Amino acid sequence: MTFNSFFTNPQQGSPVKVESGVAAATAFDIRSLNLWFGSHQVLFDVSLQIPVRAVTAIIGPSGCGKSTLLRSLNRMHDLVPSARMEGRITLFGEDLYSKKIDPTLVRRRIGMVFQKSNPFPTMSIAENVTVGLRLNGMRKSDLLQERLETSLRMAALWDEVKDRLNAPAISLSGGQQQRLCIARALAVKPEVLLMDEPASALDPIATAHIEDLILDLKKEFTIVIVTHNMQQAARISEHTAFFYLGKLVEFDTTTKIFTTPAQKQTEDYVTGRFG
């Protein structure tokens, strides 16, 4: 496949200096991204380098384009006929929107977890985890079995479900369903994990589970998380990007964003003066 020849190992990504104080190898490199739905412009000239093997949080009030940005990273907007994009997004140096690239292959490298947990209702717990592999042509049952257990362990769900892997996925609680969705995303061995408010529909205990999980996963994955919850961003992320009205206001280390932000707007938002 062509993407392999373009593909650079995460470890070898070029070090990029990002704004003040952020220096790390880059996973996603977003350059001058503009995005419209019909005639309505949602993102304005966004440039952002997302560092590898770390958690990058995207915060901002509703409608500021956080989710839109996240979904442009795995080409989910391809589904929306009215969406139009300008600019460039690369993942480890490879242009994700190049005409030579098959979007389904891009999406296999980029896992995604949604706000509303969405395990497939016609499938069992085990089938949900391995669905990405099976429907991409994987037949070896020992490998599927191994990947099933590894993914469920990584998602910290194995001990709770190991005795009922063939039970329907929707018999799980809300928090378990969300961890199942994370396991499902991990099973195809993505390089990056995108999370769109993964804990916003969960109670505090389930939220704590998911946050612990994210802290574990960042040792191996690059994670981009959209969140409404600023405490959550402060707890789990190394870097934070603040968006307002479709523009990137500020991107820096999380500590800096929450203690000494450079922009007045950022300070107003994180201190709760608006939004």
Add this chain to the structure above:
Amino acid sequence: MTVTNHNWRKFKNAFMQTLTCVCAVLVVLPLVLVFYHLIRQGFTSLNWAFFTQLPKAVGEKGGGMANAIVGTFVLMGQAALLGVPVGVLGGVYLSEYGTSRLNWWIRFAADILNGVPSITWGVVVYGLMVVPMHGSSALAGGVVLGLMMIPLVMRTTEEVLQLVPGGYREAALALGISKWRIIVQIVLRTASKGIVTGVLLALARVAGETAPLLFTAFGNLGWAHSLKEPIAAIPLLIFNYAISPYDDWHRQAWAGALVLLLLVLFLNIGVRFLTRSKFSARGT
């Protein structure tokens, strides 16, 4: 003041509740009446011979409609072979692929076709098949019923596919699964119950069609030995017997109607049993 208000509100509530209940019963009532009448008139003529023998000539006692029962199965089987794949795939196109402009025309055409009187379908297939083939045939009967099923199945398939939450499609897409696999393994599987219901409704509807069969399958007093020959069908036999002046035939017609109703009922139960979901607890 507030107490009177409250009582008036309670009265309105009780009144409307009773009204909706009465209407719900009114919906079920015709079914009960039809069933009662059919059983009362037709049950006495039901016996082993009814299911195993050919119709007897006027005046002779006994006889059955084995050929018509088999004929109805043959016709419905052909109709399903034509109507289900075309209808389901057309519904998939409308829901998952089509552009809104083209979809509008396809839906418009399907809705018009759903409203076309069944005798018109019969005349059309008569012109397209019966005339060129120099005679009525089971094949023409199957084709006309299949054609009638297509718009019905297509529209219900489209509607149930639209009910599958977009989140499932997105989740599958984010796993890097190709579109056709998402449609087959995720979307159609999730909507399978609804599609089965739609197909059954369409089959039940064409099972009782008489007018289009008069032009195509025509009917047969004996067995049809190939699909190129005219074939008997329960509705055709009911029609012929019911307009005859003989009491004996009238009773046979009642029994035929009862068998047709039971056939649709058992078809429904059987298909639902076979396609029941692995996880019976789920809602959709």
